[in-house]
Amino acid sequence: MKIVLFRFISSLVLVAATSIAFAQNKIVVFQSDFGLKDGAVSAMKGVATSVSPHLKLYDLTHEIPAYNIWEAAYRLEQTVPYWPAGTVFVSVIDPGVGTSRKSVVLKTNNGHFVVTPDNGTLTLIAASEGIAAIREINEAVNRRKSSQRSYTFHGRDVYAYTGARLAAGVITFEEVGPLLPNEVVKIPYQAAVLENGKLKGNISVLDVQYGNVWTNISAELLNQLHPQYGDLLQVTFFHNGKKVYQTVAPYSETFGAVPEGKPLSYLNSLMQLSFALNQGNFAAAYHIGSGSEWSVEVTLFAKK
Structure with missing residues (x-):
């Protein structure tokens, strides 16, 4: 009986440790359609570094054609599987910024996190890696301080801030916000x-x-x-x-x-x-x- 109980407790500890590791590998990978001509990308990285100077910040690409949600979806599917579980991706291709589209964090079945507007960007990665859970970002908590009157740069004020807090372990995935149904906005396309x-x-x-x-x-x-x-x-x-x-x-x-x-x-x-x-x-x-x-x-x- 003691051996069975020990194994059960050990299994719970392992599951808990794995879950924590998923949210705390301190890696954030950024994608946007901003380009590098101005300070937008640097501002997002500055917000992330202000959350924790110990984060490792990388770029997927910032050369997505303007407003091209499909290509954003493709670049995620092309890249995400090659990063370790627990990596947080901040993807900001957001032609509907400030509108009613949801700001979410998707956790895939492989333990990756994608912080993004739910506008079709998740179409391919949700299909290929599967959906473990999706949470809507609670902006009352997970938003850069004093940014409430800023409506056009959620990449800096909401997504980079939330992604950094998640990657650094400041918040857990559960603290991102309320749980949503395991569905994403999908762009229709010809499946193979x-x-x-x-x-x-x-x-x-x-x-x-x-x-x-x-x-x-x-x-x-x-x-x-x-x-x-x-x-x-x-x-x-x-x-x-x-x-x-x-x-x-x-x-x-x-x-x-x-x-x-x-x-x-x-x-x-x-x-x-x-x-x-x-x-x-x-x-x-x-x-x-x-x-x-x-x-x-x-x-x-x-x-x-």
Whole structure:
């Protein structure tokens, strides 16, 4: 009986310690559409440092295109899984600042926290990591002092402040504010599926440096078509359901597998199906964009 009781108590201690560690690893990662031309990002970091000088502050990106909630959602999904449990992400792409949209903290099933307006930014990370809990920020408590009359910089006054307090262990997750239903505002998009030998997916983002086109079609899903390197894939691109461009691109292991300027299909660094021109800009050449309204269909056209 004593052994059973000891094991039970030990389990409770372990769970409690793990929960505390999730909220207290002292790491805050910032994302915004502010750019670095002015002092906005520095102001957020100043607020966080004022909460605790022991925090470790990092940037995800501040080059999200202005008001582009979809790209904010994508960059979170691209980045969050590579950070340790307990990391707090402060994501501020907030075209509805000061309106009735909720300010929330999402705790994922993997122990990450995202402090953000609930405006669609959580669409992808909630789907990929799952929702452990969501709390609405109680601004009566979790708001920078003397900022109540400031309505247009919640990134500094609410999100950076709350994220820093959570990461530093000044507050627990429960002290963020009231618990909400495990639902987030979702941006509709084409989920990756295989239907009747045809892959369908979303054009999640462009590799902005090179113009490569990245989809949400995973290697595992692509493998259900059983392509081999050198096989030809027929690819059709759509914007709001309207066909924009169609091509045939060999499935390739490297860019150099095709002549310069020629198209290819490949797996990007996230192991998702993508399209490129060897030493060229695919997106610019064929007027392809990215976001929730862009989609793609892929079939196996011919074996090599």
